[in-house]
Amino acid sequence: MKIRQLFxxxxxxxxxxxxxxxTLMVVGSSFDPGxxxxxxxxQIADRGIDLTRPMLLRHHLRLPDPxxxxxxxxxxxxxxxxxxxxxxxPEDDGLHVRVSRPQQVTALAIAQxxxxxxxxxxxxxxxxxxxxxxxxx
Numbered sequence: 001m002k003i004r005q006l007f008x009x010x011x012x013x014x015x016x017x018x019x020x021x022x023t024l025m026v027v028g029s030s031f032d033p034g035x036x037x038x039x040x041x042x043q044i045a046d047r048g049i050d051l052t053r054p055m056l057l058r059h060h061l062r063l064p065d066p067x068x069x070x071x072x073x074x075x076x077x078x079x080x081x082x083x084x085x086x087x088x089x090p091e092d093d094g095l096h097v098r099v100s101r102p103q104q105v106t107a108l109a110i111a112q113x114x115x116x117x118x119x120x121x122x123x124x125x126x127x128x129x130x131x132x133x134x135x136x137x
Contacts, residue, residue: 018056020084020100024134027055031130037114038107044133056134057103057110059117062094063126069095072124079116094126105133 018024028044030037045051063069073083076099086096099117103109110131117128 018054018102018134018136020056020058020082020098020134023137024056025137026132027135029130029132031060033128033130036107037111041105041107041110049135051105053135054102055105056100057105057113057131058098058100058134059114059131060129061097061099061117061121061126062129063097063121063124064094066095068124068126069097072097072099072120075120096129100134 027049028040028047030040041051061072063072069083069085076083079101081099081101084098084100086098103113114128114131117131121128
């Protein structure tokens with residue numbers, strides 16, 4: 001064994017890498033703020049989706065301009081989120097932004113993250129369209 005191998009940090013195998021890159025499938029979503037996240041999570045579980053497996057939580061936001069997008073990118077990066085601007089969406093009500101990260105799926109965790117996104121976009125002059133969960137096929 002080489003000396004470099006002795007000091008190389010071992011990383012545990014934490015399963016598949018989850019990214020908003022088109023390789024995952026949507027297993028559930030909520031775009032109606034009147035429906036509780038716990039109800040949506042319950043419906044997803046009732047369909048037989050294993051909520052203990054790795055999932056990617058993706059928030060859909062509308063932000064007014066590129067400056068707001070860059071400020072959002074700076075803030076969410078501190079919490080481990082990746083941000084993508086959806087160039088294919090019409091800009092009539094702002095820029096469509098997707099913010100995503102692997103997330104433990106519980107109704108409480110989803111509700112907390114949704115509340116954080118609402119607070120963020122309100123500060124930046126935008127709004128939250130909804131969220132969805134993605135998993136490996």
